[in-house]
Amino acid sequence: MSSSLAWDERYAGGDFQFGEAPNLYLLSQAHRLRPGTRALAVGDGEGRNGVWLAEQGLDATSVDWSEVGLAKARALAGHRGVALQTVTADLTRWEWPVARFDVIAWIFVHLPPEDRAIACAGALRALAPGGLLLLECFTPAQEGRRSGGPKDPALLWTRALVERHFVGLEVLELLEGTVMLDEGPRHQGAAEVVRAVLRK
Numbered sequence: 001m002s003s004s005l006a007w008d009e010r011y012a013g014g015d016f017q018f019g020e021a022p023n024l025y026l027l028s029q030a031h032r033l034r035p036g037t038r039a040l041a042v043g044d045g046e047g048r049n050g051v052w053l054a055e056q057g058l059d060a061t062s063v064d065w066s067e068v069g070l071a072k073a074r075a076l077a078g079h080r081g082v083a084l085q086t087v088t089a090d091l092t093r094w095e096w097p098v099a100r101f102d103v104i105a106w107i108f109v110h111l112p113p114e115d116r117a118i119a120c121a122g123a124l125r126a127l128a129p130g131g132l133l134l135l136e137c138f139t140p141a142q143e144g145r146r147s148g149g150p151k152d153p154a155l156l157w158t159r160a161l162v163e164r165h166f167v168g169l170e171v172l173e174l175l176e177g178t179v180m181l182d183e184g185p186r187h188q189g190a191a192e193v194v195r196a197v198l199r200k
């Protein structure tokens, strides 16, 4: 079972578990980002995505329940010379701001079904009108692969789950398939993912 302490332990070493570079799918969406707008990196761990969003000129916030991860995120931001706000919170208990963010990055955040529903409702509320949700997560086809993802299949995402949890958002892109991951020691090799760009 996942817990903030388990993630604190994973993040305790000097290495970045998913690398220091941003997720490649998020990177591929750079053309949609506008400097000066507000971005939230959900479950951002050691901060690679929040820091990259800040480097694109966005006012970036990373939220995660691992304070150890977020301390590394702040250090990475400092090293890169950008400002990053961090919030240490459980996504199921956080008081999500309303209509605050122009971009929400949901990268490899896998929660139990009830928690996922709560966090997705929060993310939906937190998106400003016209705001974008950018998502990449593992699908059930990832079972048996060693390139990352949760062991419990109930935590995996599908295209149908994206449509259900983010109903009402306009689908700009929604794809399932195989990609090659090269993200730190934990995400290496062929992987089965769902990728989405949705607009409020």
Ligand SMILES: C[S@@+](CC[C@H](N)C(=O)[O-])C[C@H]1O[C@@H](n2cnc3c(N)ncnc32)[C@H](O)[C@@H]1O
Residues within 6 Å of the ligand: 002, 004, 007, 018, 023, 042, 043, 044, 045, 046, 047, 048, 049, 063, 064, 065, 066, 069, 089, 090, 091, 092, 107, 108, 109, 110, 111, 115
């Ligand atoms: C697989 S890691 C991905 C980290 C980051 N998104 C990335 O791609 O580098 C999943 C992250 O979700 C966070 N997380 C899981 N459940 C959470 C919860 N209920 N509340 C807040 N953060 C959570 C973990 O602490 C971890 O940092």
